[in-house]
Amino acid sequence: MAYSAKDYGKLIGMEGFSETLLKNHFTLYQGYVTNTNKVMDTLGEMAKGGKIGTPEYAELKRRLGWEFNGMRLHELYFENLGGKAALNKSGKLGKKLAEDFGSYEAWEADFKGVGAMRGIGWAILYQDPVSGKLFNQWINEHDVGHPAGCNPLLILDVFEHAFMIDYGLKRPDYIAAFFKNIKWEAVEGRLK
Numbered sequence: 001m002a003y004s005a006k007d008y009g010k011l012i013g014m015e016g017f018s019e020t021l022l023k024n025h026f027t028l029y030q031g032y033v034t035n036t037n038k039v040m041d042t043l044g045e046m047a048k049g050g051k052i053g054t055p056e057y058a059e060l061k062r063r064l065g066w067e068f069n070g071m072r073l074h075e076l077y078f079e080n081l082g083g084k085a086a087l088n089k090s091g092k093l094g095k096k097l098a099e100d101f102g103s104y105e106a107w108e109a110d111f112k113g114v115g116a117m118r119g120i121g122w123a124i125l126y127q128d129p130v131s132g133k134l135f136n137q138w139i140n141e142h143d144v145g146h147p148a149g150c151n152p153l154l155i156l157d158v159f160e161h162a163f164m165i166d167y168g169l170k171r172p173d174y175i176a177a178f179f180k181n182i183k184w185e186a187v188e189g190r191l192k
């Protein structure tokens with residue numbers, strides 16, 4: 001069954017994010033959904049048409065990880081936005097961050113540092129389901145660097161389209177605005 005783009009229009013009005021920036025971002029996201037469907041359909045047709053093993057099939061297969069993750073990471077990003085309250089540091093997630101990073105503040109400094117790394121991609125707080133451990137990870141573009149089997153808890157988009165309209169090159173100011181709008185209950189809900 002084809003994927004459908006979700007409506008994140010309720011995020012319009014968030015402090016620190018202009019309507020123009022958000023609408024452009026929603027349009028980009030919708031493109032990933034369209035292309036994920038298109039790539040999956042074309043691969044299916046190529047497989048049926050005896051094209052497995054061709055360079056065209058291989059290149060399109062490589063492309064799928066980029067389109068699919070572009071779709072799913074945007075959904076996780078928009079869904080961890082729109083909150084108003086700070087994290088309850090004595091809750092399940094707050095305690096776990098302090099346990100794994102020394103303090104909430106140490107985690108936040110590390111996450112913001114990952115988000116400010118040069119390059120386009122994503123900063124993601126992951127949980128390893130094997131050890132339960134939390135760690136911050138840099139994802140290059142959409143598809144490179146995901147730790148296998150780990151669960152993404154908090155997702156920050158640091159492609160230039162996510163902030164340049166509002167902040168120019170001031171990525172740390174965008175990250176500060178992102179932090180003011182994190183929907184912590186959604187992030188905590190992803191914790192196992």
Ligand SMILES: [Fe+2]
Nearest residue numbers: 157159161162
């Ligand atoms: Fe994005």
